[in-house]
Amino acid sequence: MKKYTDTGKKDTRSGFGDGLTELGKKNKDVVALCADLTGSLKMDEFKDNHPERFFQVGIAEANMIGIAAGMTIGGKIPFTGTFANFSTGRVYDQIRQSVAYSGKNVKICASHAGLTLGEDGATHQILEDIGLMKMLPGMTVINTCDYNQTKAATIAIADYEGPVYLRFGRPKVANFTPADQNFQIGKAVQLQEGNDVTIIATGHLVWEALQAAETLNENGISTDVINIHTIKPLDDEAILKSVKRTGCVVTAEEHNFLGGLGESVARLLSTNHPAPQEFIATQDTFGESGTPEQLMDKYGLNASAIVNAVKKVIARK
Amino acid sequence: MADYKALEDLVVQVRRDILRQVHKVNSGHPGGSLGCTEFFVALYNELMERNENFTMDGIGEDLFFLSNGHISPVFYSVLARAGYFPVEELNTFRLLNSRLQGHPTTHEGLPGVRVASGSLGQGISVSIGAALTKKLNKDKHLVYTLCGDGELQEGQNWEAIMYAAGNNVDNLIVTVDLNGQQIDGATKNVLPLGNLKAKFEAFGWDVMDIEKGNDLKAIIAGMKKAKEKTGNGKPVCVLLHTVMGNGVDFMMHTHDWHGKAPNDQQLETALSQNPVTLGDY
Ligand SMILES: Cc1ncc(C[n+]2csc(CCOP(=O)(O)OP(=O)(O)O)c2C)c(N)n1
Numbered sequence: 001m002k003k004y005t006d007t008g009k010k011d012t013r014s015g016f017g018d019g020l021t022e023l024g025k026k027n028k029d030v031v032a033l034c035a036d037l038t039g040s041l042k043m044d045e046f047k048d049n050h051p052e053r054f055f056q057v058g059i060a061e062a063n064m065i066g067i068a069a070g071m072t073i074g075g076k077i078p079f080t081g082t083f084a085n086f087s088t089g090r091v092y093d094q095i096r097q098s099v100a101y102s103g104k105n106v107k108i109c110a111s112h113a114g115l116t117l118g119e120d121g122a123t124h125q126i127l128e129d130i131g132l133m134k135m136l137p138g139m140t141v142i143n144t145c146d147y148n149q150t151k152a153a154t155i156a157i158a159d160y161e162g163p164v165y166l167r168f169g170r171p172k173v174a175n176f177t178p179a180d181q182n183f184q185i186g187k188a189v190q191l192q193e194g195n196d197v198t199i200i201a202t203g204h205l206v207w208e209a210l211q212a213a214e215t216l217n218e219n220g221i222s223t224d225v226i227n228i229h230t231i232k233p234l235d236d237e238a239i240l241k242s243v244k245r246t247g248c249v250v251t252a253e254e255h256n257f258l259g260g261l262g263e264s265v266a267r268l269l270s271t272n273h274p275a276p277q278e279f280i281a282t283q284d285t286f287g288e289s290g291t292p293e294q295l296m297d298k299y300g301l302n303a304s305a306i307v308n309a310v311k312k313v314i315a316r317k
Numbered sequence: 318m319a320d321y322k323a324l325e326d327l328v329v330q331v332r333r334d335i336l337r338q339v340h341k342v343n344s345g346h347p348g349g350s351l352g353c354t355e356f357f358v359a360l361y362n363e364l365m366e367r368n369e370n371f372t373m374d375g376i377g378e379d380l381f382f383l384s385n386g387h388i389s390p391v392f393y394s395v396l397a398r399a400g401y402f403p404v405e406e407l408n409t410f411r412l413l414n415s416r417l418q419g420h421p422t423t424h425e426g427l428p429g430v431r432v433a434s435g436s437l438g439q440g441i442s443v444s445i446g447a448a449l450t451k452k453l454n455k456d457k458h459l460v461y462t463l464c465g466d467g468e469l470q471e472g473q474n475w476e477a478i479m480y481a482a483g484n485n486v487d488n489l490i491v492t493v494d495l496n497g498q499q500i501d502g503a504t505k506n507v508l509p510l511g512n513l514k515a516k517f518e519a520f521g522w523d524v525m526d527i528e529k530g531n532d533l534k535a536i537i538a539g540m541k542k543a544k545e546k547t548g549n550g551k552p553v554c555v556l557l558h559t560v561m562g563n564g565v566d567f568m569m570h571t572h573d574w575h576g577k578a579p580n581d582q583q584l585e586t587a588l589s590q591n592p593v594t595l596g597d598y
């Protein structure tokens with residue numbers, strides 16, 4: 001088994017902020033927009049370095065998306081920043097018409113996604129955003145797992161032409177992917193190789209999947225772990241290759257089981273290589289207030305829940 | 318004539334409740350809550366006509382909607398102290414399995430809350446709906462709404478503001494918490510609201526200012542005047558000039574405490590400026 005070490009807990013949103021800072025220095029076409037959440041999105045440094053390329057739009061997310069779409073006309077690369085809920089559900093039709101359908105090069109960067117937003121509660125904890133965004137034709141959907149990967153992804157999406165939804169979170173979590181990684185949109189990262197089960201995880205659940213795999217391997221279950229940072233386009237090849245070897249799969253995400261990564265994987269498998277699947281995801285529910293750890297435990301989104309799901313799915317082979 | 322001593326005591330106690338709620342879970346929004354404390358106390362204890370028992374439909378009573386849901390600590394404290402639920406429940410603010418969610422919600426069935434808020438900009442629309450239903454039901458009672466000033470940057474408000482005037486929703490009083498602050502700084506620096514009074518008037522509203530938005534007497538007198546303006550074909554807007562963080566010297570006149578809880582030391586200082594009146598929960 002490969003060994004992964006946490007080099008020190010960091011929030012993924014800081015990965016975004018630091019990535020944006022770096023982009024600001026190397027790409028003068030990058031512009032940033034924010035809707036009264038500059039600090040939460042860690043956009044302060046970009047703002048201070050390039051005040052002329054930073055646009056505070058106020059608490060007006062729909063307007064922000066429209067302005068971003070307009071700024072692409074003439075060659076700018078807008079990065080919008082607000083919470084995931086206000087980046088998607090709040091502005092869905094603005095994204096659909098002005099960005100996705102119009103094929104605009106807007107990078108919609110969304111923090112505080114999922115339950116780990118914590119105490120603010122369900123009004124802010126969107127668990128439906130991956131589904132909303134992946135349903136839009138032409139939209140790329142990325143959910144990074146740690147600080148390093150979020151920073152790399154932020155930088156990488158500037159070089160990609162087309163609309164992107166980049167999802168990350170609020171809390172400090174393990175930072176374990178390489179600082180110098182070459183982030184490739186749509187390319188899965190094989191973290192562990194195993195023969196008995198495939199765990200496909202995205203976002204904060206990737207670290208949990210690695211912890212689960214350690215436990216499972218100690219119990220003689222050889223576990224394949226794939227980090228799907230890009231939910232759309234999905235890396236069909238990597239997933240099929242693994243599941244053909246293992247014969248079963250557990251998907252893990254901080255999102256509703258309707259519309260999430262799990263459903264994308266299920267669709268892929270059912271049309272190519274049917275296999276038993278268990279879903280680590282919220283079960284068609286809203287979130288609530290609590291600490292991130294309490295919530296991930298209550299809603300079954302952690303390593304021990306993954307271990308149980310693996311046992312269940314293996315029994316169904 | 319209102320018993321101002323009793324109301325003042327309640328104001329101080331509500332401030333303590335706000336501070337203790339957010340301190341305990343190290344999260345939540347004290348600044349806006351403190352700035353609106355006098356307004357809430359006056360509204361629930363002097364201005365609204367309320368039934369004994371809470372029902373969702375609120376037939377035959379005035380309704381209140383909190384659009385800027387992040388100031389839940391003041392809302393919860395005033396509701397509890399008005400008897401909607403036990404004050405001890407303030408202990409559960411923002412904890413797992415609590416009815417006192419970070420932002421108000423109907424999902425957990427907390428008495429006093431009629432719609433979820435937290436995602437900004439939706440409260441005026443919902444209030445218009447409830448006001449229209451009151452009219453359909455031939456219920457003469459009023460609908461009160463509070464929203465933030467930064468919150469008015471959301472476009473949906475202006476759709477609602479246009480609708481209410483265009484459709485003579487005159488059983489509605491929208492109060493704006495005009496504290497001049499929002500998350501990223503002073504509202505005039507983030508996105509200036511311009512002349513709000515002129516804007517509401519241009520949309521066809523009856524607008525008035527309460528300059529001393531943290532003075533119980535001024536609030537009660539002003540809101541009574543607002544009440545008299547209802548029923549005359551126009552929706553009513555009250556621009557309530559408040560001080561964010563009012564009642565705690567180091568929290569006043571700044572956005573720094575918009576969404577930040579005091580630490581132990583800061584709590585002690587803040588509470589010492591507001592000694593117990595009715596008793597802590
Ligand atoms: C739609 C939406 N966008 C952004 C936020 C994040 N947010 C919460 S409070 C706030 C500032 C609100 O300003 P204001 O209404 O003036 O309230 P105050 O800070 O004065 O309490 C923001 C941007 C939100 N809750 N909802």
Ligand SMILES: [Mg+2]
Binds near residue numbers: 496498
């Ligand atoms: Mg304000």
